[in-house]
Amino acid sequence: PRIVLATHNPHKVEEFQAIVAATRPDLEVIGYDGPEPVEDGTTFAANALIKARAAAAHTGLPALADDSGISVDVLGGSPGVFSAYWAGHRKDAVANLELLLDQLSDIADPHRTAQFVSTIALVVPDAAEHVVEGVWPGRLATSPAGAGGFGYDPVFIPDGQASDAERTVGEWTADEKNALSHRARAFAALVPLLEQLGRD
């Protein structure tokens, strides 16, 4: 089956293609270059549905959209849905993560906990809508490290690493990230729901 991925973020496209290839290689994920709807929801779920509905309506195909971000506990869950624009109107990943590190400059471990969240909406035209979520717990580094991934990856240290060998996601390989990330976890929750599209 064919499915449209409603994102304009090339990093998300790359990650979804790898994640889908690992579990549902028969799914043909196609890009979306149609109109971008206004993302004015106040939750990840609302924004994911806005994007998936727009792509499903425009193409007539089943559509997936990811709305995601980083939620920092000591900031009450911010940046959250504002992650892409945290430092201002332009999507500037370096400015965003520098601002976040500044905001946490007085905060020491164990109070630097955060999680990446990925919320995926699946909209099947004239049939069904679903929303699933994946959460990846960790904490913020005190300075960026690594050039891999995108967005806040250079400042996010996932839980579960040996304490003498901790790395930020920016220092992980793409394969390591795609096996454990919030996006992979959300996609795992979506897999049973994809059965309704059939297999070929």
Ligand code: ITT
């Ligand atoms: P689309 O809306 O076109 O999908 P976008 O990048 O604007 O692309 P979002 O509105 O969902 O998507 O914003 C997500 C932001 O959250 C993203 O720009 C990063 O700053 C951050 N983010 C999400 N997933 C991330 C990841 O895997 N690694 C690092 N940062 C991430």
